[in-house]
Amino acid sequence: MSGYYQWVLLTLVMAAFPSLVRLPLWVAGIALAGGALHYAGRWRKGWYGRGAGAALLTMTVAGIWLSFESWFSGDAVLSFFIAVVFLKWGEARKRRDYLLLIFAAVILTACGTLYWENLLNLLHMLLVVFLLTVSLVAIHSGDSALSGLFFLRRSGLIFALGLPLMLLLFLTLPRIPGPLWDIGLAFGLPVKAMLDRGAGDFGKATSMQPGGIHKASQQTGNVLVAEFKGAVPYKSRLYWRGPVFWEYDGEKWNLPAGWDDRTRLLKRAIRTKKRLDRELHFRKDPVRYTLRVMPNGGRWLYGLDIPAAPAPESFISDEYQLLSIRKIDDQEPKFEMLSYLEYLTGVELGDEQRKRGLSWSENSNPRLRALGAELAKKHKKTDAIVHQALRLLADGAYRFDAGYVIPPGKDSLDRFFFDEKRGGAEYLAGSFVMLMRAAGIPARLVSGYRGGTIIALTNFVIVKRADAHAWVEIWRDGKGWSRVEPKDIILPLAADDTALSEKKPKESVVKMETGREKPLPETEKPDKGGKPAEPVAVKQKDRRSLPSLSSLLGGVRKWVIRYDPNRQMELLKGAGVKEGNWLDLLIGGTAGVLSLLGIYLLAAWWRDRRRVDPVAESWLRFCRRLKTLGVEKSETECPRDYLRRVSRERPELSAAAEDIIGRYILIRYGEECSGETTALFMRQVQRFISMS
């Protein structure tokens, strides 16, 4: 047994350190006890302390019972894992045990990184992996006489050589936005396997309350999966059309009673191509895709705005929603669909429709109404009114804040628009609809989803409940309904088209929820809170000054901690790749790794190549020169005989040859191999070659 177990211990403790600090103290106690067992076993040969180990395990179970609410909360599982690992260390004797402990250390490190993502954690991770390398080298070098310094040196070498490779891999490994089950969804896994039934009835809602969208966005359920034919459009242009609201009662938006009546819906639906062509009189940017919709308890198929093709078992309603004839309770409709991203719909607005589009619940939101009337007075044209309203939004220092709920009550839209100036999509779109109505423009609120998550650079897009959104449609005479998006006015799209920040609640198979919510560090603030924490990346190639430490740290943060698929694409574009897909990435990454390894191999070969003895080299050159002069040295001839032959055959060379060969014999056989003599010999050979 060599001293490798100390290295393993160091690795293990370092790996568990962040978790131990976070968890209750008794976990650290159990860990210490495990260590004590280990050393006791060393002092008293062969004592395994099984009884003590069992007692400690029971204590662990008791501790978990006392300190956590549930058996399977993240911390409980982690505590149990740590306790078991350290108790295992208590009875580790063989090399295999230690290897197992090392693997456990890796898992522990990974768990540690789940809680915070900052530079400290990065350093911690690097340190643990380095120690792990040292441990592995120590375990496998098999000679106890080797010193710790050697292990450190050798692992340092491996680690240093590994770092550039790691960077390459890190930058080029195709990023797959998690969670994993999304990918399964995209490739046809049944949704039922991963959807708990409770979430499957969000399609039954008939009203939209303030803050409802934010509530929906806290949920991680999936709504639909779309596979696009060809490239995926910009995510900001994907509007998945859901319920259309006309009626506002001063508190919330409602669907009309009995809207769900099938016969009525079918009667009004757009059934013929002729009618569709007539109603959809302007269309651009067709997109073809295959849609798979999760069961939602309603009829919603959430066609991409604006759906324009028939599909089995479904129809397009007069409000251009894609609806299923039967309610989607547990089956998963899947069909091909065609949509137009740019459109104008509707030919004429009936009186009843116009009335609905201008309806206003009495005695509510007077200020909005007044503002609308004022706008209508100032400007005659619809477009001008809309433009003015949007100007108001842009100049009004509004803040988009999905989680912000204005205290319910009377005139909440007024309060939003004039006082609070912050809120989510339903306030923004809702108040805009009312403003338009006040100005005499028929408007309605459309809810649904916007954007989605592109899976791993494929053409699959997953729309989650977190993407819930609401927007505005206004009617312009002669043109029809068109979409207005007030959110983009307030919160301009980020350069990399990530309008939707994806701060997912960290959930996993074992429900790794942080029991006590830690406030996130500043860097983790989702983009929704106004400006992102860092400025948009500007290539500063022409700056020659040394980067300051803080900008360096910012760079690390940007490229390591907040690296995501979009940034990856950005990087590719910077490298001159126009259209990146994940296959290119994989091929590029592999090629890069192979070329780096090739460089390493070359360097190793260069260092390791046989150094040719300079004396032998000079001697060979001398012999070659004599060969051209007509005296060839045979393989078996010793230098002295050769000298005799040279003197016999070419007497004019004999003096020089005698000098050189004499020196050679002295160096080679007379132990006269100091630096001076060899240098002199080489110089003489040089002279001979140049003179003869």
Next chain:
Amino acid sequence: MGLILCGLLMAVNFSNNLIFAMTALLLSIALVGWYHTRVNLSCLSLTDWRVAPVFAGQKAIWRLTVENGKQRGRYGIRACSSGAETDPEQYLAAGGQTEITLRRQVVARGLIKPCPADLRSCFPLGIFEARLGTKDLPECLAYPKPAGDQPVPEQTAGRQAHLLNESGAYTGMRRYAPGDTLSRISWKAYARFDELYTKEFDGAQGRPALWLRWSDVRASGVEQKLSQLCRWMLDVHGQNREYGLELPGMKIEPAGEESHLRHCLQALALYGETERTS
């Protein structure tokens, strides 16, 4: 490898860049380690395996000299062969050489067949294992296990043995040749002439030679008989007496040298093998 895959899955699942980074780092370290593992066993010069005959019940030991001609140390080298115990891993310094051994417990007498062997090393990370093929382990003779308590039958062969190696009267000196026993070296002559000389003697008169016969053994069963014969042979050889061996279908004339002992033991070890193989 499984660990790396696991890390990758975790990274994807949590969209966690740090786990991604860790996975990438582990993967790259594994790649670099692969090269180190390969280099650790490349360019070693090996001799052939050597082995000495053993008695059944002992361990046969194969030895192999490994020489490291490169300017870097080699670590964690062990030999591997099916059915053989491996020694702890060896360290080989730059330019040094070491002896690597394989042991195998021998159960029955006879000829142990040659079998393939190789050198292996998991250094530095244990993720990959480099292998360097060596020549096959040569066959090894296993003599019968000496056993039995029958006294040696006094079946003299009728002539006295002459023991060359016993010290009788001093006859002369000759140049030392490798293989001469140290006890016969004339150290005085070495001190005087700075060269090694070996003293020679005329040998001694020993006791009459014996016949060890298959038919005299009273043990039951072939193996027991062979074991008894083996025991007698070793005893008699230890007493510096000459002896001959008589087995069914073969007869070895009496003699007393080391080579004769080996010859006889081989006859015992291979008794019945020829019929079995033919």
